[in-house]
Amino acid sequence: GDSVTQMEGPVTLSEEAFLTINCTYTATGYPSLFWYVQYPGEGLQLLLKATKADDKGSNKGFEATYRKETTSFHLEKGSVQVSDSAVYFCAPSTYGGSQGNLIFGKGTKLSVKP
Amino acid sequence: KAGVTQTPRYLIKTRGQQVTLSCSPISGHRSVSWYQQTPGQGLQFLFEYFSETQRNKGNFPGRFSGRQFSNSRSEMNVSTLELGDSALYLCASSLEWGDGYTFGSGTRLTVV
Numbered sequence: 710g711d712s713v714t715q716m717e718g719p720v721t722l723s724e725e726a727f728l729t730i731n732c733t734y735t736a737t738g739y740p741s742l743f744w745y746v747q748y749p750g751e752g753l754q755l756l757l758k759a760t761k762a763d764d765k766g767s768n769k770g771f772e773a774t775y776r777k778e779t780t781s782f783h784l785e786k787g788s789v790q791v792s793d794s795a796v797y798f799c800a801p802s803t804y805g806g807s808q809g810n811l812i813f814g815k816g817t818k819l820s821v822k823p
Numbered sequence: 824k825a826g827v828t829q830t831p832r833y834l835i836k837t838r839g840q841q842v843t844l845s846c847s848p849i850s851g852h853r854s855v856s857w858y859q860q861t862p863g864q865g866l867q868f869l870f871e872y873f874s875e876t877q878r879n880k881g882n883f884p885g886r887f888s889g890r891q892f893s894n895s896r897s898e899m900n901v902s903t904l905e906l907g908d909s910a911l912y913l914c915a916s917s918l919e920w921g922d923g924y925t926f927g928s929g930t931r932l933t934v935v
Contacts, residue, residue, distance in 0.1 A: 741921045752827075752913050752926035760921065798866070802921055805879040809856055809868035810920060816865065 711736045711803045711812050718796075718818040722789055730784040730817045732773075732799030740801040742766075742775055742782040743811065747796045756784075756797070789821045825849065827927035829914050835933045841902040844930045848895050848916030854878075855897040856924065857889060860911040869912075872897055904934045 716731040734740070741760045745753040757766035762777035773784045782799055796818045800811040828847040836842050848855050856879075857869040868881040872891035889899040895916075901908055911931050915924035 741923070743923045745926075752829075752928045753915075753924075755923050755925065758923055800923075802923075805871070807868070807879070807881050809858075809871055809879055809881065810854075810917070811924060813858075813866040 711740075711801065711808060713799055713801055713812050713814040715797075715799050715814040715817050718816070719820055720817060721820045721822065724791055724821055724823050725788045726821075728784070728786040728789045728793075728819070730797055730799075730819070732782045732784065732814070734780050734782070734799070734801040734812070736780075736801045736803055736812070738804065739777075740803060742773070743800045743802070744771070744773055744782070744784050745798040745800060745813075747798065747816070749795070753798065789819070791821045791823055794819055794821045827914055827916050827925050829912075829927035829930050831930060832928065833931045833933075835935060836904050837935055838904055838906060840904050841900060842904060842932060843898055843900050844912055844914075844932075846897045846899075846914030846916075846927060848897070848914075849925055852916035852918050852925070853895055854917045854919070855891055855895065856915045856917075857897070857899050858913040858915065859883075860913055860929070861909075866913075869899065901932075906934050908932065909934045 713734040744756040757768040759766040759775035764775045796816040798816045856871040871879040891897045911929045915926045
């Protein structure tokens, strides 16, 4: 079945460090790809998305490129801030069924220290 | 524009009781999905409604049910609550497949 694999957390970085969170997926067809972020005590927020191969999604300094050949959608940021501390979820779309329309991994918790 | 609104934000119930959670999607969004989030299991899909019809269903027991009204507002119900039902319940709406979801802030349910 469709699935997504994210790097295990927690990830702890110092402020202004470079961030990469790896994401690979298996999905039927040609999914859209999403990154969501969840701050403590809140719901998920859409961070960025890409809908076709080689598309680059970007928002708030975060970027991710849709790599069809490697079925990956790695999240990067050049200089993290303390306010980026949150849990990040990679989510490919799927065609519904018992998983719903998006497949969520376990998430990667990021802690940024001043 | 208004986001996805979930009520109540917090709820404490006793084992054996039932509970109803409410979700108002973004205006114009006809698809509403529900998720359960726990530290151990992560995000688990409950069900999706589209134009008042259940379109997809996750692997949860029949104690979990939902419905959607003609104005796209949705409710989910959990009957005969168990301690393991304690979780953050998230509602999300979308305009169409491939657009991604907009999530509400969730309802934190504690079963004692």
